[in-house]
Amino acid sequence: MQPVLIVLSATVIGLFLAPIYLFSAFSGCLLATFLGSCFFLLRKHSRIAAVLLFFCFLVLSNLHYSLFFPIRQDIIDIDSLARKVKITGELTDVRHLTEGRSWVEVLVDSVALKTQLLPLESSLRVRLYLEEGTDQLFPGDIISCRSRMRKPRLFGTPGEFNWPRYMTSQHVDMTAWVKNVEKIEVLGRINRFPDRVMAQWRSQVAATIQGLMPEDRAYLVRALVLGEGRVIPDGIRRTLASSGISHLFAISGLHLGMIALLGYRFLLSIYRRCPRLLQWKPPQRVLPLLLLPLLLVYLLLTGDAVSTRRAFSLAALGAFFLCWRYHVRPLMLLASLALLSLLVNPLLLWQAGWQLSFAGAAGILLWQPLWQNTGHHRSSFYRYPMQLFFVTSAAMLATLPLVLLDFHLFAPVGVLANLICVPLITLFALPVGFLGLLFHSVYSFPAEILFQLCGATLDFVLSLAQWFSTLPALGGSYVFLSSSQYMAVAIFVLPLLLLPQLTRTTIQRIIPICFLLTILLWQFPLPQTAPLSLTMFSVGQGESMLLKNNDGQAVLIDGGGFYSDRFDVGERLLAPAFGALGVSELSAVMLTHDDLDHRKGLIFILNHFPVREFWSGIPFEFLHHSLQKALINNNINIRIIPAGWSQVASWSVGTLDVYKSRIVDSNKNNSSLVLHVNIHNHDDLLLTGDLERDGVLTLLDEGISNPVSLLKVPHHGSKFSATDHLIDQLMPKFCFVSVGYQNRYHLPASEVVNYLQDKNIPLYRTDVSGSLQALLSENGWQVKHWRQGFFVDIAP
Numbered sequence: 001m002q003p004v005l006i007v008l009s010a011t012v013i014g015l016f017l018a019p020i021y022l023f024s025a026f027s028g029c030l031l032a033t034f035l036g037s038c039f040f041l042l043r044k045h046s047r048i049a050a051v052l053l054f055f056c057f058l059v060l061s062n063l064h065y066s067l068f069f070p071i072r073q074d075i076i077d078i079d080s081l082a083r084k085v086k087i088t089g090e091l092t093d094v095r096h097l098t099e100g101r102s103w104v105e106v107l108v109d110s111v112a113l114k115t116q117l118l119p120l121e122s123s124l125r126v127r128l129y130l131e132e133g134t135d136q137l138f139p140g141d142i143i144s145c146r147s148r149m150r151k152p153r154l155f156g157t158p159g160e161f162n163w164p165r166y167m168t169s170q171h172v173d174m175t176a177w178v179k180n181v182e183k184i185e186v187l188g189r190i191n192r193f194p195d196r197v198m199a200q201w202r203s204q205v206a207a208t209i210q211g212l213m214p215e216d217r218a219y220l221v222r223a224l225v226l227g228e229g230r231v232i233p234d235g236i237r238r239t240l241a242s243s244g245i246s247h248l249f250a251i252s253g254l255h256l257g258m259i260a261l262l263g264y265r266f267l268l269s270i271y272r273r274c275p276r277l278l279q280w281k282p283p284q285r286v287l288p289l290l291l292l293p294l295l296l297v298y299l300l301l302t303g304d305a306v307s308t309r310r311a312f313s314l315a316a317l318g319a320f321f322l323c324w325r326y327h328v329r330p331l332m333l334l335a336s337l338a339l340l341s342l343l344v345n346p347l348l349l350w351q352a353g354w355q356l357s358f359a360g361a362a363g364i365l366l367w368q369p370l371w372q373n374t375g376h377h378r379s380s381f382y383r384y385p386m387q388l389f390f391v392t393s394a395a396m397l398a399t400l401p402l403v404l405l406d407f408h409l410f411a412p413v414g415v416l417a418n419l420i421c422v423p424l425i426t427l428f429a430l431p432v433g434f435l436g437l438l439f440h441s442v443y444s445f446p447a448e449i450l451f452q453l454c455g456a457t458l459d460f461v462l463s464l465a466q467w468f469s470t471l472p473a474l475g476g477s478y479v480f481l482s483s484s485q486y487m488a489v490a491i492f493v494l495p496l497l498l499l500p501q502l503t504r505t506t507i508q509r510i511i512p513i514c515f516l517l518t519i520l521l522w523q524f525p526l527p528q529t530a531p532l533s534l535t536m537f538s539v540g541q542g543e544s545m546l547l548k549n550n551d552g553q554a555v556l557i558d559g560g561g562f563y564s565d566r567f568d569v570g571e572r573l574l575a576p577a578f579g580a581l582g583v584s585e586l587s588a589v590m591l592t593h594d595d596l597d598h599r600k601g602l603i604f605i606l607n608h609f610p611v612r613e614f615w616s617g618i619p620f621e622f623l624h625h626s627l628q629k630a631l632i633n634n635n636i637n638i639r640i641i642p643a644g645w646s647q648v649a650s651w652s653v654g655t656l657d658v659y660k661s662r663i664v665d666s667n668k669n670n671s672s673l674v675l676h677v678n679i680h681n682h683d684d685l686l687l688t689g690d691l692e693r694d695g696v697l698t699l700l701d702e703g704i705s706n707p708v709s710l711l712k713v714p715h716h717g718s719k720f721s722a723t724d725h726l727i728d729q730l731m732p733k734f735c736f737v738s739v740g741y742q743n744r745y746h747l748p749a750s751e752v753v754n755y756l757q758d759k760n761i762p763l764y765r766t767d768v769s770g771s772l773q774a775l776l777s778e779n780g781w782q783v784k785h786w787r788q789g790f791f792v793d794i795a796p
Helices: 003-017 025-041 046-067 073-081 163-169 195-212 215-226 234-242 253-271 275-280 283-301 306-324 330-344 346-350 352-366 368-373 380-407 414-440 444-469 483-501 504-522 569-581 602-608 625-633 693-702 723-730 750-758
Strands: 084-096 102-113 124-132 141-148 174-180 185-189 532-536 545-549 554-557 586-591 611-616 637-640 644-647 655-660 674-678 684-687 708-712 734-737 763-765 772-777 780-787 790-793
Touching (some): 163 346, 195 283, 195 444, 215 234, 234 444, 253 306, 253 414, 275 283, 306 352, 352 368, 352 380, 380 483, 586 602, 708 723
Parallel strands (some): 708 734, 734 763
Antiparallel strands (some): 084 141, 141 185, 532 545, 545 554
């Protein structure tokens, strides 16, 4: 095995282990030094040396990961303020988003609370989000504004995207938000070349494109030509993803390669007209080097994305190797680049762009014998489509596990869609748009014509994508899997990718093993052994819980939800959590009451998971229109809970009763449904929705047959919910509460927290512990919380 592959494998494994287990700095350095010394002493023994080299880099990569997460007390102090501060610093980057929003990155050197300067250990890199407009801001501006600064943090739910790690990989320390550019004061400017020049030119080109054509078409052109894929509206983005062609609108190695090919053809035609040049050196040794400045400018213009940086690095190294007549295997070159990038920034390993870029390129190179030799003796009319089919299939197969893991989307129609759309974009739309860029600074009229041609082509591609996405059983669909199932997909794909590289004997050995491993991993996670479990998901200032029994029944109680439409709790938190927990269908979904922070996250779940029944205390015609639409579209049975206690006969473990208050109150919180589960006559649980004082007192008057061990305190721990009456009468062993981190309502109320402390009753909170899980065993309830990919016991 090549040393590069050994080191790359060790680095990847060491980084994957790092979030679960980190070596201490002293022991890790000592172990790495020992292994490295042994490697040099025993390097003549190839197998032993390979093992030593592997474990040495595994330890080093594990240590390297920890260096990217230093504990800075100044960041902790500013975050804990939970107040607006005045920040001053240099703007370093500007990016446009959908709906006129944008973000800028600021290198902050001054933070002040009113008139008091706060101490900083060093400059902070802050990502500042703006709701409206940034056309007046460019890199090099010295700006000042007032905003609340937040440290990126996890909600703490299974399957959640690791936002803090992503921001750290972008070298961002904190985030902030302002409404519009008018809230930002520009104090001065410094010369920041070439970033400022590129940003200004990009802004001018974007304004030209935006004024030439309809808005949606302009967004597609900007995405293709300028690399501004974030401006594409969410509806169009979903259409492109469902048809499997969204990658064509994200600047990647494909786009850089096409520009390099066109440039090479153009320079080759000139080079062949000069006999002296042909006598000097062959064109294939000189022209790639001449193209590098053009590719570098395009790389900087389109935002220096990971995939284009990888493609440019490959092009640069390939150009130098051709010039020096040095032969290197493309796969080894790709592996070397992957290793170098991880040595510089190990957090790239978790970036979807890095993963898809290298996986797609590796798949294409592994299938090189297939697409390179296909139709070798046939006409171009047959050969090129077949080669495109194999290249596209190889890239899609190699990236399939990663697409499922990162985007939870499976689009079988992508192979067919790419056969048609790739030539349209790479052979026409992209060259035309790139020529428009070249003409823009010289002569605007042909540039405008070229941009309009590019836009018309992309509009046609979008129409094709809409048609492809509607094909039955072929259009994109959401898939949420457990970690073992993602691994099963990867193991299933691996031998298919390696097939052209393997001998017949190796194929006969590897494929049966991979097939068996796929089947075994797909069966995990194992069925729940505890008779009952309650999982309270950390969904911010909202509420969502999952009740499961060992007969496979699962009831979702509420779905959380934010006021902003840009973060769907159901899609971003609940659905991945269901996949991680092995929940593929729901016996019932219960809406305690129709408040946004309980209802909004349910829409995605109702649309994408099989649900047998929907329980509500509100008649269908009074439900929110989004719920009505989801229930009708998915033909879900609706059960309206009557006043008083109602037993759910279908529940198979213990008894499950739902209560609706008999009082008529304009306050919908007091109409919240209450869920009570009795299993051992002494291990009951009670979930109280958002009941307030009148609702709680009425519930107690109705009577609860048994003591309660687990109590979900009402209304997120509000002091107006008579929680003390519940505690005095029911005397639970512990309580759960779902609240958002540093929420503006200051919940749970200090009165409730202090009262529970006085009663010596533990209160478990999602803002402190993340998602909570209570498992019922012979010894009663056991409480765990989500940490580093597992539910673990909460430390006392």
